Structures are given as structure tokens and as C-alpha cells.
Amino acid sequence: MxxxxxxxxxxxxxxxxxxxxxxxxxxxxxxxxxxxxxxxxxxxxxxxxxxxxxxxxxxxxxxxxxxxxxxxxxxxxxxxxxxxxxxxxxxxxxxxxxxxxxxxxxxxxxxxxxxxxxxxxxxxxxxxxxxxxxxxxxxxxxxxxxxxxxxxxxxxxxxxxxxxxxxxxxxxxxxxxxxxxxxxxxxxxxxxxxxxxxxxxxxxxxxxxxxxxxxxxxxxxxxxxxxxxxxxxxxxxxxxxxxxxxxxxxxxxxxxxxxxxxxxxxxxxxxxxxxxxxxxxxxxxxxxxxxxxxxxxxxxxxxxxxxxxxxxxxxxxxxxxxxxxxxxxxxxxxxxxxAGATKRTGAGTGSGPAVKRDIWDSPSGSGGTSSMVNQAKALVKSSASVAEGTTWERRPTYRTYLDRVSGTRWWSTGGFEGLEVSFLPE
Incomplete structure (x- = not known):
């Protein structure tokens, strides 16, 4: 550690x-x-x-x-x-x-x-x-x-x-x-x-x-x-x-x-x-x-x-x-x-995002954001405490966990702080 x-x-x-x-x-x-x-x-x-x-x-x-x-x-x-x-x-x-x-x-x-x-x-x-x-x-x-x-x-x-x-x-x-x-x-x-x-x-x-x-x-x-x-x-x-x-x-x-x-x-x-x-x-x-x-x-x-x-x-x-x-x-x-907007503590509203396959992806085109960023943004504004995703590749597959913890804060413009990230092989 x-x-x-x-x-x-x-x-x-x-x-x-x-x-x-x-x-x-x-x-x-x-x-x-x-x-x-x-x-x-x-x-x-x-x-x-x-x-x-x-x-x-x-x-x-x-x-x-x-x-x-x-x-x-x-x-x-x-x-x-x-x-x-x-x-x-x-x-x-x-x-x-x-x-x-x-x-x-x-x-x-x-x-x-x-x-x-x-x-x-x-x-x-x-x-x-x-x-x-x-x-x-x-x-x-x-x-x-x-x-x-x-x-x-x-x-x-x-x-x-x-x-x-x-x-x-x-x-x-x-x-x-x-x-x-x-x-x-x-x-x-x-x-x-x-x-x-x-x-x-x-x-x-x-x-x-x-x-x-x-x-x-x-x-x-x-x-x-x-x-x-x-x-x-x-x-x-x-x-x-x-x-x-x-x-x-x-x-x-x-x-x-x-x-x-x-x-x-x-x-x-x-x-x-x-x-x-x-x-x-x-x-x-x-x-x-x-x-x-x-x-x-x-x-x-x-x-x-x-x-x-x-x-x-x-x-x-x-x-x-x-x-x-x-x-x-x-x-x-x-x-x-x-933050440029008011920070919020605790959960938002609505269900959290579904498990995302290929969470480490690189989307086509330029100028946007990938699944991992999108998954995190969806999590912090929802009522859920965790979001998950897996890699497209197998043998092994890596599972990503995004966890809302006591120090997590988020704001309406799309930013957040203190989200915890973990990667575990399956």
C-alpha cells in the first residue's frame, strides 16, 4: 500500500x-x-x-x-x-x-x-x-x-x-x-x-x-x-x-x-x-x-x-x-x-449507469470523451454508489469499479472530485 x-x-x-x-x-x-x-x-x-x-x-x-x-x-x-x-x-x-x-x-x-x-x-x-x-x-x-x-x-x-x-x-x-x-x-x-x-x-x-x-x-x-x-x-x-x-x-x-x-x-x-x-x-x-x-x-x-x-x-x-x-x-x-459551480455532496437522482463493456475504449472521432469519463459523470449525478465496466479483451478481463466515497463531490457543469477507481483482473 x-x-x-x-x-x-x-x-x-x-x-x-x-x-x-x-x-x-x-x-x-x-x-x-x-x-x-x-x-x-x-x-x-x-x-x-x-x-x-x-x-x-x-x-x-x-x-x-x-x-x-x-x-x-x-x-x-x-x-x-x-x-x-x-x-x-x-x-x-x-x-x-x-x-x-x-x-x-x-x-x-x-x-x-x-x-x-x-x-x-x-x-x-x-x-x-x-x-x-x-x-x-x-x-x-x-x-x-x-x-x-x-x-x-x-x-x-x-x-x-x-x-x-x-x-x-x-x-x-x-x-x-x-x-x-x-x-x-x-x-x-x-x-x-x-x-x-x-x-x-x-x-x-x-x-x-x-x-x-x-x-x-x-x-x-x-x-x-x-x-x-x-x-x-x-x-x-x-x-x-x-x-x-x-x-x-x-x-x-x-x-x-x-x-x-x-x-x-x-x-x-x-x-x-x-x-x-x-x-x-x-x-x-x-x-x-x-x-x-x-x-x-x-x-x-x-x-x-x-x-x-x-x-x-x-x-x-x-x-x-x-x-x-x-x-x-x-x-x-x-x-x-x-469548482466553477457549487459543489454537491452525496448522491443525485435516478438510477446509476449499467455495466459498460469496453470501458477503456477510445471512441471514434475526436473532441469527445470515452466511456470511463461518461460512466463516472453518470455515476456522480445518480443515486448509485458504484459504477462498473469491463475491458473488451479477455483472458484476463479487467473489471473497473468507480466508487462514490465520503470525499466525493460533484457539480452541475460535469466535474467531480474524490471518486475512487479500482481495476481488478477476472
Whole structure:
């Protein structure tokens, strides 16, 4: 059984863990400056999120200066040729740079497209790996008031913006900043904003960054260091990412792709007690100075609290789940949740949800929420005290229990706190 730890002890333990695993940035320290805007993916040109990025990057509010956002798309695959690179509707690093530059300009920001990706594919390609070491490129980034990290594969950010010691399967345990990553870090430390969507969120993690995997395989086979390319197994990078957010493990597409179970498995494997997962078309705005997080956007942010949970082998009991929606806030120093609507105690009305088959599913389409989130929302507003679901896969089948306990609270806008989660193999 895990032993609950005070917030100060957790911060010390996090610092020690990151030091041991070789993280390139320190754990959170009081007085840190700058904001993080952690987007769970499928931004869908959400005006609330985009306006917040530009507003946080604006150096003088309503004054004459404008936000200047450096757009980093190195998590995307490189363009195969000049035609693809120039097509803003294509999906490659150069094309994505064009798309996001136009998007942020529409919201009132100046932009700089950072010309870096993992390979040079054609003559005259301006997006090249060596630009990560360019003084001129680093200076352009450093002159920005914000940085946007687009989606793709977070391992490409490691490959392009970090210098890592060779390791099997890119499971790096020692890395340092390239000049451009150093410039990105200086924007944040100087009070700027770092926003990232999907892989751009995940790369902001400290040690033990998730690199791939599905929930069922995570519980059946466990976790191991690696990139997870071509496999559903749960993999992670021991060194981690850029180390901007160290309150807990980060994951994207969270309540949309049913990733709660995979991240509980990873957190237990690496000895971490907090997971922060952000749904699609949703962002967590994190103030590093105050350690306050605010949710904006269409869906929610999950905070999974493993302190005191009983996790042995392939069973987990008593993980506390907080689900915050637009306007809700959390203090990461205390894990106190401030809801944007009145909190309710006890049961609601009506019968609880039926047992859900395939509760760890990933629904088709984007921007919504998976069965586990929907099951939890149905439970808290009903008169029931427990909701259940099973995995689609068998041999073994895992049964999920969601339990209303004395500390469970919920509110009309769809958020809740203190719901207990358990996974048991059948």
C-alpha cells in the first residue's frame, strides 16, 4: 500500500527522482515564472484556448506591443518535397508551421516558424536538424514572448531538440539542451508562455515521460523503457522530456482515448503518485509561480491521485480521481479543487449507469470523451454508489469499479472530485 506524503515531501522526492534519472531541468521551485498551457490534442481552433495563449504571450496587455510566438513543429514528420512543405493542408513539419503561423496571426500575434525537423529530405529544405544548434535560430526563439509546440510524436522532440547519450530503443537516461531548447527555456524563465498540444503537451513532462501504449497491454504486460513504435505495449523514456511541468506525469488525449488505466500503471511502475491527463480540445493553464492550474476548453482534465492507493501486481484499488472542467481550478501544492459551480455532496437522482463493456475504449472521432469519463459523470449525478465496466479483451478481463466515497463531490457543469477507481483482473 502506498503511504500518503505531505506536499513538501513530494516536491523533494520529485527533485531527487529527476536528479537520479538525469532530467535536464529542475523540479518546480517557488518563484518560477511563466505559464504553461497544456492542450490535450485536437485543438480544433478553439477560440478560448488560442486567445489565452496570445493573451499570456502579450508583453504589455492592451499596449502597443504584440505577442510573438515561436512555432515549433519538430514532432511532425518532415516534408518529402518542396510541394508538400508549401501546402498548409498537408501534415508535415513545414506545412504545420505555415498552418499555425496563419492561425496565431488571425488571433493577433506575430509568429516565427522554427525551421527544425528530424531529417533533410530534399535539396533546399529549410527545416533541418542542424538548425537546433543555430545561434541565429536560437536568437529568434529567444526574442519571442511565447512558444507553441505542435503535435506529432514526442520522441521526435527528444531527437531534434535534445542531445542524449545513446541508449537501446531511444530510452535515454541522460540528455542536455540544444541551443534552441535553451532559448525555449529562457522564454519560459523570462515570464513567457509555453503552449503545447498532444505531443507538445507530453514533451513538457519531467522524468519518466510516456512514449506509447494502450491501457489493456499496460496492465497485462507492464511498462518498460523504449519508444513504443509499432507496439501497443506501455513504454516510457526514463530521462523524460523538457521538464517544464513536474507536478506529476503528463498525458494527452486522456479522457478521449481512455488512457486512465495506462497512466496509473506507468505511475506505479516508476514510483510517481500523481498523473495529470488532459482531454482533447481542452487545456490546463499552469502558473509556475503559484502552482495553480485552471481548466479551459471543451472537455476536462483528470488528476489521478495514487497517494495511499493499494496497487499490487495487476490490481489497483483506491486511486482518487478528480475531473475538472472549464473554469475549475486546482492548487498543486495541496490538491485542493475550486469548482466553477457549487459543489454537491452525496448522491443525485435516478438510477446509476449499467455495466459498460469496453470501458477503456477510445471512441471514434475526436473532441469527445470515452466511456470511463461518461460512466463516472453518470455515476456522480445518480443515486448509485458504484459504477462498473469491463475491458473488451479477455483472458484476463479487467473489471473497473468507480466508487462514490465520503470525499466525493460533484457539480452541475460535469466535474467531480474524490471518486475512487479500482481495476481488478477476472
Amino acid at each position: 502506498r503511504t500518503p506524503r505531505a506536499a513538501a515531501t513530494i516536491a523533494v522526492a520529485s527533485t531527487i527522482l529527476i536528479s537520479l534519472l538525469g532530467a535536464g531541468a529542475p523540479a518546480h521551485a517557488a518563484g518560477s515564472s511563466g505559464n504553461l498551457i497544456l492542450i490535450g490534442g485536437a485543438l480544433n481552433e478553439n477560440a478560448q484556448i488560442l486567445q489565452r495563449i496570445v493573451a499570456d504571450a502579450d508583453p504589455d496587455g492592451s499596449g502597443p506591443a504584440r505577442a510573438r510566438i515561436a512555432i515549433v513543429t519538430a514532432a511532425s514528420a518532415p516534408a518529402a518535397n518542396a510541394t508538400e512543405a508549401a501546402d498548409p493542408n498537408a501534415s508535415n513539419a513545414a506545412a504545420n508551421g505555415l498552418y499555425y503561423a496563419d492561425l496565431f496571426q488571425r488571433f493577433g500575434a506575430d509568429t516565427y516558424r522554427v525551421p527544425i525537423d528530424v531529417a533533410t529530405n530534399y535539396s533546399g529544405d529549410p527545416y533541418v536538424p542542424s538548425n537546433a544548434f543555430s545561434t541565429a535560430v536560437a536568437d529568434q526563439v529567444r526574442a519571442s514572448t511565447g512558444v507553441f509546440l505542435s503535435g506529432g510524436d514526442q520522441s521526435r522532440y527528444v531527437a531534434t531538440l535534445m542531445q542524449c547519450a545513446p541508449a537501446s530503443g531511444n530510452a535515454y537516461t541522460s540528455c542536455t539542451d540544444t541551443p534552441v531548447l535553451g532559448a525555449i527555456r529562457s522564454v519560459l524563465n523570462g515570464g513567457g508562455v509555453i503552449a503545447g498540444s498532444s505531443a507538445g503537451l507530453t514533451i513538457q513532462n519531467g522524468a519518466a515521460m510516456v512514449t506509447g501504449g494502450e491501457s489493456y497491454e499496460a496492465w497485462r504486460y507492464g511498462a518498460y523503457a523504449g519508444t513504443g513504435v509499432g507496439s501497443k505495449d506501455l513504454t516510457y523514456s526514463p530521462f523524460g522530456g523538457f521538464g517544464f511541468f513536474t507536478e506529476g506525469l503528463l498525458d494527452s488525449h486522456f479522457g478521449t482515448w481512455g488512457r486512465q488505466a495506462r497512466m496509473i500503471a506507468l505511475a506505479d511502475h516508476v514510483g510517481r503518485d500523481l498523473v495529470v491527463g488532459v482531454d482533447e480540445t481542452t487545456a490546463l493553464v499552469y502558473d509556475r509561480a503559484t502552482r495553480q492550474g485552471t481548466v479551459i476548453g471543451a472537455n476536462g482534465v483528470s488528476v489521478l491521485d495514487l497517494y495511499g492507493a493499494d496497487i499490487v501486481g495487476t490490481r489497483a484499488e483506491g486511486v482518487r480521481w478528480h475531473y475538472l472542467v472549464n473554469g475549475d481550478r486546482i492548487d498543486f501544492g495541496t490538491l485542493a479543487v475550486t
